Structure formats: structure tokens, C-alpha cells
Amino acid sequence: LAKTTQPISMDSYEGQEVNITCSHNNIATNDYITWYQQFPSQGPRFIIQGYKTKVTNEVASLFIPADRKSSTLSLPRVSLSDTAVYYCLVGDSRYPGNQFYFGTGTSLTVIP
Amino acid sequence: GAGVSQSPRYKVTKRGQDVALRCDPISGHVSLYWYRQALGQGPEFLTYFNYEAQQDKSGLPNDRFSAERPEGSISTLTIQRTEQRDSAMYRCASSRGTGAFYEQYFGPGTRLTVT
Numbered sequence: 001l002a003k004t005t006q007p008i009s010m011d012s013y014e015g016q017e018v019n020i021t022c023s024h025n026n027i028a029t030n031d032y033i034t035w036y037q038q039f040p041s042q043g044p045r046f047i048i049q050g051y052k053t054k055v056t057n058e059v060a061s062l063f064i065p066a067d068r069k070s071s072t073l074s075l076p077r078v079s080l081s082d083t084a085v086y087y088c089l090v091g092d093s094r095y096p097g098n099q100f101y102f103g104t105g106t107s108l109t110v111i112p
Numbered sequence: 113g114a115g116v117s118q119s120p121r122y123k124v125t126k127r128g129q130d131v132a133l134r135c136d137p138i139s140g141h142v143s144l145y146w147y148r149q150a151l152g153q154g155p156e157f158l159t160y161f162n163y164e165a166q167q168d169k170s171g172l173p174n175d176r177f178s179a180e181r182p183e184g185s186i187s188t189l190t191i192q193r194t195e196q197r198d199s200a201m202y203r204c205a206s207s208r209g210t211g212a213f214y215e216q217y218f219g220p221g222t223r224l225t226v227t
Contacts, residue, residue, distance in 0.1 A: 032212040043116075043203050043218025044155065087154055091212030099212040100145070100171070102154030 004088045009107040018075045020106050022088030025069045030094060033064060033071045036087045038105070044087060048073070075108075083110045114138070116219035118204050124225045125194055133189045133222045137206030144187050145205040145216060146179055155203055161187060162210055194226045 005023040012018045024033070032051055036044040048055055050062040050071070061074040075082055086106045091099025117136045125131050137144050143162055147155035157171040163184040172178070176194075181187040191198055203221045207214040 034212060034215075036216075043205070043221060044216075045218070046215040049213070049215070085154075089212070093211050093213040100147075100157035100160070102147075102156075104152075105154050 004090055004101070004103055006086075006088050006103065006106045008104065009109070011109045011111055012078055013111050014079055015077050018078050018082070018108060018110075020073045020075075020086055020088075020108070021070055022073070023070045024088070024090045027068050027090055028092065030092045031068075031090050032093050032099075033062065033068075034089045034091070034099065035060070035062065035073050036089065036102070038085045038087065040084075044102070047086075078108075078110045080110050080112060082108065084108060116204055116206055116217050118202075118219040118222050120222060121220060122223045122225075124227060127195060127226055128193055130190065130192045131194055131224065133191075133202050133204075133224070135187045135189070135204030135206075135219060137185065137187070137204070138217055139185075141206035141208055141217070143207045143210045143214070144181055145207075146187070146189050147203045147205065149201045149203055149221070158189070160210075167210070191224075194224075196226045199224055199226045 034049040035047045037047050038044040048060050048062045050064050052064050055062045063072045087102045119134045145160040146158040149155045159169040159179050161181040164181050176192045179189045201221045201223050205216040205218045207216045
């Protein structure tokens with residue numbers, strides 16, 4: 001199972017771009033990389049998913065290098081409402097596998 | 113459309129009592145998951161279902177915990193003879209299919225407190 005490692009916490013000022021990197025050295029060929037966001041007192045919410053290169057949606061971008069051993073979630077121009085915990089999950093597209101492993105995530109605090 | 117709902121939202125029970133937590137997934141979602149989340153930690157996997165079949169229960173802490181989804185829709189997580197260490201937020205999620213490709217939609221959770 002591909003384990004993931006993320007920084008425990010990060011601080012950023014409003015308006016800055018935030019990059020959160022996740023390491024997954026043992027990622028397998030069929031594994032997808034998925035990021036979830038969790039606000040206090042709420043359940044996690046899907047942000048973005050990718051397999052390789054770059055994926056962008058209205059919320060974030062996900063950068064995945066060619067070796068896929070890491071990935072970087074990029075949040076453009078963060079606001080106070082982006083303060084949350086961000087989880088990186090790696091799992092097989094066909095089977096549940098360790099897509100269930102959320103870990104402790106990265107707690108992002110956006111400062112005014 | 114309606115999201116995942118859970119009931120009750122809060123449950124306080126005395127040690128030794130049984131509790132049943134309910135999850136109502138998004139209509140048409142094949143897969144349903146149960147997680148437990150302690151304060152400051154990420155969700156911890158308990159079990160999951162495809163339709164009515166329980167596919168993986170490796171995360172259930174012990175035999176006091178059980179779950180069912182008899183008609184492939186609503187699910188119940190039951191904890192027998194509750195202990196104080198069972199106090200946590202219990203979250204349910206559902207998805208259109210099984211596998212990392214499918215986004216999980218989480219409910220608001222049930223906060224269980226065992227006194």
C-alpha cells in the first residue's frame with residue numbers, strides 16, 4: 001500500500017499561493033492521487049484528483065511529476081475561508097485499497 | 113439533490129449501553145463507508161459496503177462493532193456495550209462506485225459521547 005507523508009501544518013497570508021506537497025514513494029501503476037479538504041465540524045470534501053502531469057479545476061491545481069512519487073496541491077490566492085485540513089490519498093482506481101487512509105493531513109491556517 | 117444524512121447528530125449514552133447510528137447515502141450510490149474520527153485526527157476507516165454486501169470490515173476495532181446495509185441503501189453502525197473510548201465523531205460517506213476514482217461524499221457525522 002502506498003503510504004503518504006504531508007507536512008503537519010502550514011501558515012499563509014491572505015492572497016498568497018499555497019503549495020502543499022505530499023510524498024508517496026511507493027505509488028503503484030494503477031494508483032490515483034486524490035485530495036480532500038475538511039473544515040472544522042464538517043466532513044471531508046473532495047477537491048481534486050489526478051494521475052499524472054497537471055490537473056486544474058475551479059478550486060485548485062494538482063501537479064504530479066513524471067515519477068509520481070510526490071504531488072503538490074496548489075491553492076491560488078488563498079482567503080481566510082481556505083483555513084482547513086487538507087488530506088492526500090493514494091489508491092487504486094479499481095479497488096478500494098488504501099484510498100481509505102486519510103492520515104493526519106496538513107492543517108492550513110490563513111492569516112489576515 | 114440531498115446529500116448524505118446521518119442520525120442522530122449527537123448521541124450521549126451511558127457506558128454499557130448499545131447504540132445504533134444511521135446513515136442515509138445519496139440515492140443511487142453503490143458504495144457506503146463508515147469512518148471514525150478523533151479530534152485532531154483524520155478519518156479512520158471502519159468498514160464499507162457495495163450495495164448490501166459488506167466488502168471490508170478490517171477497520172472495525174473489535175466485535176462490539178457491527179454494521180449492516182440490508183437493502184443496499186440505508187446503513188446502521190451498531191456499537192454494543194459502549195465504552196468511554198468509543199467516544200468520537202462517526203462519519204458516513206457514499207460514492208457512485210468503488211475504487212479511488214470515485215469521489216466520496218461525506219455526511220455531517222454523529223458525535224457519540226459515552227459517559
